Structures are given as C-alpha cells and as structure tokens.
Amino acid sequence: MSEQKIRNMEEFAAAIGVSRPTVSKFFNDPASVRPKTREKIEEALERHDYRPNVFAINQNRRSTKNIGVVVPNLADPFFLELARRVELACIDAGYTPIVRSSHGVPELESANLETLRDLKPAGVLLAPFGRESDIRSIKKFDHDFPLVLFDADLSGVGQAFCGTDNFQSINLMVEYLCRSGEPPCFFEMKTPANPNADTRRQAYIESMERHNERPRVHQAMGQGWDFEAIGLAEGGRLLSAGAFETQTILCSNDRLAIGLLAAAYGLGRRVGHGADCNLRVAGHDDHPFSRFTCPALTTISQDYDGIVSRAVTSLLQAIERDRSRSERIDTTFEGRLIMRDSA
Structure with missing residues (x-):
C-alpha cells in the first residue's frame, strides 16, 4: 500500500496515468472501460489509499443510483x-x-x-x-x-x-372469530397514528353487518407510538369496567393487542379458546413478536x-x-x- 494520500479523483487519475474522465467512467460502471484499463485501475486501487466520494459524484449527476x-x-x-x-x-x-x-x-x-x-x-x-x-x-x-x-x-x-387489502384481511378475521366463538368487539386508538386503522375500523363494521352482528367499537385514549403501553393501560381499564360486550376482542394492530394481553394477565383473565379460558384476543400485522406472546397471538399476516x-x-x-x-x-x-x- 502506497503512503501517498490521494485526496480526490483528479489526483488518483494523475498518479496512475489514466485520464480523469476514464476513471470517472470506471467508478460509474467498471464494464464500460476497456479490460486492460479496468485492470490497471483495479491494480492501482490496491496500491493507493483512495476510494471515491460516492455522494460527491452523485451531486454532479442529473439522476443518481x-x-x-x-x-x-x-x-x-x-x-x-x-x-x-x-x-x-x-x-x-x-x-x-x-x-x-x-x-x-x-x-x-x-x-x-x-x-x-x-x-x-x-x-x-x-x-x-x-x-x-x-x-x-x-x-x-x-x-x-x-x-x-x-x-x-x-x-x-x-x-x-x-x-x-384491509377490507379483505379484517373480514377474514371477523369471519373466523364469529364462526369459532362469540363475535368480536373492536379495540383501537381514539386518534390512531396510522391511516390503516381507520380503514380497518370501517372494514370491521361492514364485516360485522354482513354477519348480522352489531359492531362494537371501543377506543383507547392516547397518542403516539407507545401502542403496547396504551393497550396495557386502556385495555386494563376497559376490561376492569366490563366495557367489552363479548369475550372476543379484535385489536386494530398487534402492538395494541400485545398490551391488551399484558392487561388481561394482570387481571387474572385467561386468554385462549380452551375450556378454562374466558377471553379471546386477536390482532393484525403478524408483528415479529406476536408469535412469542403468551399465549401466542392470533393475527393477520401481511404479504x-x-x-x-x-x-x-x-x-x-x-x-x-x-x-x-x-x-x-x-x-x-x-x-x-x-x-x-x-x-
């Protein structure tokens, strides 16, 4: 490795005896220069401590990569x-x-x-x-x-x-929950951060009506991205107050459901579909952590x-x-x- 410090492309081109445009062409697309020239530049890169500033090169282009x-x-x-x-x-x-x-x-x-x-x-x-x-x-x-x-x-x-397609995915979940137990209530944030939440609420309402069931929407107070904390606090409050009309709760996203699961555990509620369970919880998104909750969360996997x-x-x-x-x-x-x- 040479001790000479190459500061820019002009100095590199001069040091190896190749024109500046040819060197620039090599860095943009190595295959665009002749094989012998390409070998010469590649060999020089092994000897000199130089790599181009990609962002500086891009600034001179109309469009970048x-x-x-x-x-x-x-x-x-x-x-x-x-x-x-x-x-x-x-x-x-x-x-x-x-x-x-x-x-x-x-x-x-x-x-x-x-x-x-x-x-x-x-x-x-x-x-x-x-x-x-x-x-x-x-x-x-x-x-x-x-x-x-x-x-x-x-x-x-x-x-x-x-x-x-939130209308398809929510309907898929509602149909499953209705045929496998009590029809679901819907648990969401009052001021959701993501517009998908509004679509999912409307999809839930329409799906419940198609199943001849009354939609039951419950909203958690809170803003921001601390979904688990909001699900824990507000889910616990609603469970304690007996606000949910059925023993099945569909959450608008998995992170809210994870908080609700923690709230249910703290209140001694057994979640699942076994004979000794008195609450079912489902979510949406197949969050990376949803398979590791206790119990593992039923959800919708996005493609x-x-x-x-x-x-x-x-x-x-x-x-x-x-x-x-x-x-x-x-x-x-x-x-x-x-x-x-x-x-």
Whole structure:
C-alpha cells in the first residue's frame, strides 16, 4: 500500500496515468472501460489509499443510483422488517438504498425528504404517517422526484401505492372469530397514528353487518407510538369496567393487542379458546413478536414480500419513465389468517 494520500479523483487519475474522465467512467460502471484499463485501475486501487466520494459524484449527476426509503419509526419492528426487505430489494436492483426513520415525529418526515432532495435520489419509497403528514411538502417532493408509497396511502400522492387489502384481511378475521366463538368487539386508538386503522375500523363494521352482528367499537385514549403501553393501560381499564360486550376482542394492530394481553394477565383473565379460558384476543400485522406472546397471538399476516417487490418495481418503472407522469397504480395484497392460541 502506497503512503501517498490521494485526496480526490483528479489526483488518483494523475498518479496512475489514466485520464480523469476514464476513471470517472470506471467508478460509474467498471464494464464500460476497456479490460486492460479496468485492470490497471483495479491494480492501482490496491496500491493507493483512495476510494471515491460516492455522494460527491452523485451531486454532479442529473439522476443518481440512490433510492431513499422513509419510514415512520425504525424502533417499531414492523417497520424495521419492511425497511430491511425494501433495502435488500433495492440492492438487488443495483441501487444504493438510503434508509431514514422519522422516529415517530411527523415533522421529521418532511425533513427527511428535504435531506434526500439534496442527495438527488433516483426516487423515494415512503411509508407515510398519514393524517399527520405534511401533504403539501410531500406533494412538492412528488412533483420533483419519482415517489411510491407503501404500507399507508395518501390520496392523490405518488405514482403508485402498495399495501394490504384491509377490507379483505379484517373480514377474514371477523369471519373466523364469529364462526369459532362469540363475535368480536373492536379495540383501537381514539386518534390512531396510522391511516390503516381507520380503514380497518370501517372494514370491521361492514364485516360485522354482513354477519348480522352489531359492531362494537371501543377506543383507547392516547397518542403516539407507545401502542403496547396504551393497550396495557386502556385495555386494563376497559376490561376492569366490563366495557367489552363479548369475550372476543379484535385489536386494530398487534402492538395494541400485545398490551391488551399484558392487561388481561394482570387481571387474572385467561386468554385462549380452551375450556378454562374466558377471553379471546386477536390482532393484525403478524408483528415479529406476536408469535412469542403468551399465549401466542392470533393475527393477520401481511404479504411483506409482495408489497415490497411491487413497491420497488413500481418505483423502478417510474424512474425509467424519467419522471414523466402516468396514471397512478394502486396495488393491494390479501392478508393471511394466522391461527394461534390467543383466539
């Protein structure tokens, strides 16, 4: 290894006797330069302490090989798993993913998009907050860069949306719970952070009416992303007050259900479908921890692979169109019933 410190591409090109444009061409696409020249550059990289500043190179391009990925909160294992799969799909497609978390703070969503704007991404995949999102700033970004939404939708924004068919998935769960025991009550947050919650409530109401059952919606007070804590506190309050009209409770998401399971345990309620049980609890999402609760949580599994694959494909198609707009395409995937011991 040479002791000479190479500070930039110009110095590297001069040190190895190759033109600066040829070196730049190599770093953009090694196969685009002649084999002998490529071998010379690769051999020189072994001798010199130099690697190009990829972001600086990208700043000089009209479009880069970067894809931004923005999710509401990477501390949530659900979004962590989605982001992981999106990241791998982008890498497989030959792009460099830049994952940004908004840490449960809606204002950071807009800030993340502005940071990505400075990096000139080829496009962005966004799982939005929903009602708390700054629609104006997202629409402005959508005007300038290819944008595809996943998980949660924002009407009229983005070139595509990919997510779960909540009407199908909730109906699937309601049908199972009704035929296997008492019809379910619905437990949700009064001010949910994710717009999917509103869709799931409406899906629950419609499904119960189709089954000739009266919908029973119960709302937990609280805001933010501490779903388990809210489920524990509010679920415990409602259980203690005898507020649930039936012994079956469908939660709008698994994290809320996990909190409710803890509340039931603290109150001495036995959860499950055995003869000695007096409460059934179900959720939605197949959260990574749902199989490890006690009892394991009955839930709906979302098609992670289908959603991610379609979202990335839609973005790549938008990138290939060079930002020219086309009719927005929405794709939803069916959920799958996961029957475990809690219901």
